[in-house]
Amino acid sequence: RVLDELSGTLDFTRPLELDVATLDLAALARAAAASLEARARAQGVTLSLALSPDATVHVRGDRSRLLRALENLVRNAVEVSTSGATITVDLVVDRDGASLTVADQGPGIDPALGE
DSSP states (O other): OHHHHHHHHHGGGSOOOOOEEEEEHHHHHHHHHHHHHHHHHHTTOEEEEESOTTOOOEEEEEHHHHHHHHHHHHHHHHHHOOTTOEEEEEEEEETTEEEEEEEOOSOOOOGGGGO
16 A cells, blocks of 8 residues: 555656546446455444446546545545444436445544634
8 A cells, every 4th residue: 555655646746647438437436345345344344335236337537546546535434434334335326427425434524624
C-alpha cells in the first residue's frame, strides 16, 4: 500500500496520462469491495454490496484510477470501522444517472475541519 500511495503522489509530478475506456461501474465496485474483503473480515467488519449481481452501469474513465479511488473509499471506511460494523457499497441507477455510495458507521468528519 505504501508503494501505491507513493506512486500516486509521484503521479502529480508528471503529465496526467489516462487510459480512458468504457467501464462497468458495478464491476469496479465489486472489485474494490473484493480487494478489501479479507481486511474487513479480519477486523470483524461486514462489507455489504447493495447492487444486484447482474447490475451494469457503463461509464467512461481510466480503470486503474477509478478502481484506486473506490478502493480508497472502502479502505477508509474499513479503517474507521469497529468490530461488528457494516460498510455498504451501494449503486443506485435512475433515469438521471447513477450514484455510488460507500457508507460506514464511523465517526464521520469533524465539523471543525470544515471551517
